[in-house]
Amino acid sequence: MSGGEGQVVQGGVQPRPAAGMRLPRLYLAGVVSVLGGLLLWEVVSRFLVANALFLAAPSQIFTAIAALAKSGELWRHMSISGIEFALGYAIASVLGVVIGFAMAESATMKRVLQPWISGLYATPTIALAPLFILWLGIGIWSKVLVVIFLVLFPVTINTEAGLRTTSERLIEMLRSFGATPRQIFFKVSLPSAVPFILAGLKLGIGRGLIGVVVAELFGSRAGLGRLIAQAADAFNMPELFAGVVVLAVAGITLTAGFGWLENRLVPWTKD
């Protein structure tokens, strides 16, 4: 008996290494790599290409971004693209989770929807953007629709897969207590599907951002895609790169934010 208690204490939780202390070292290689890459880019574009028509140096891009920010142009384009992305992403997330649930719950529903979901997921629906613009005009809604089409399917597929692959052993554990199907759904299936749903939503970020920009390239009054198209027409490479860099930063920020959210919401999937 006393041996047992001792076992609990000794076999217990190992203190985790202080994460904060090791971070700078972990990131050192990455930081050096990025800075080195930027330096190389600067040198190549200044001394080897030396033609602002073909390549802009990082310093020129930075200057362009600063100028755009100062004139207020950057915020205008960013807010339009941001609204398009946010609307499309929100609608697609809710719709995707709902459809995923329906497919997991009803075999008929799954048989009916599966060919469409799989087919449209594999289709480069972004190519339909001109059609959507024809239907909905060059305002924000045609872009919202493109984003919905790109984000919806990974969310749906992941939600359905997450609910379907719930561990049989965990379901049986709950069943042994006489749980109803409803209790099994809310206490086991749903929580164990959350990591899958989050992974689908994460996948949707990159796809949604691409959707916004490409749809804007096809026809729009404002937005980062518009900014890039204008810059390309004027052969203004620093401004073109400025748009791309802003998009890249947005993508990285959103994905990192999502990673943080995952750590908070589903920590058990991390180790």
Added chain:
Amino acid sequence: MARKLQVSHLGKTFGELRALQDINLAVERGEFIALVGPSGCGKTTFLRIVAGLEPASSGEVTLDGRAVRGPGGDRGFVFQSDNLLPWRTVFANAIIGREVAGRVGPAERQRTMELLKLVGLEGFEHYHPRQLSGGMRQRVNLARALAIDPEILLMDEPFSSLDAQTREIMQTELMRIWEDGRKTVLFVTHQIDEAVFLADRVLVFARRPGRLRESVVIELPRPRTLAIKRTAEFVRYVDHIWRLIEDDVRASVIEEKV
């Protein structure tokens, strides 16, 4: 004495395979029964039928005079793998049976806390399963089954995934906990010495078809300590049971190789 569990002419077939044939058994209140036998003798199937997780093909199981038709809160099942929900804390895992029954008041919370203390997890209530060792997770598994205050405890090789030392400690812990409440227990195990150490009675199963070969009453004094495993009497019981299943075990080993 009150008869707790009654099994009569129980049979189970999976397609062509006769997993269990004509099992008859009566278990008294507070009895600790161990089930041993070679792989494929149907001992786990038997336990699952008593739990209501699997329907019987023929015959009947009654608990306190009521026929078993499905799972219920009068039986607590301790699984071979701990089956803890990774997103729940130790406490939230232990109380889930009460939650399913729809009763989680202060009394149930209090009772669950006491059980966690009983199984040696006091202070670990807010830990998550991934922070626990295998032995500790099995303690939660046990507390979870006890938390519904079942009439009978059904244990399916609960210590088989633990290392040898932890397993011995868990055996003595289980004895201590059992002495505390004297629940009726059915305990399936591969290990003959584990069965003899824990049980009042060891049911030896045979295979093809799965059936009850012999019921060995273990008349070792209680409370038992690990030292009892080195006594001549203990060894005699183990030898006797081993001889009963030896041929079957050899046959099953050869079959698994082919």
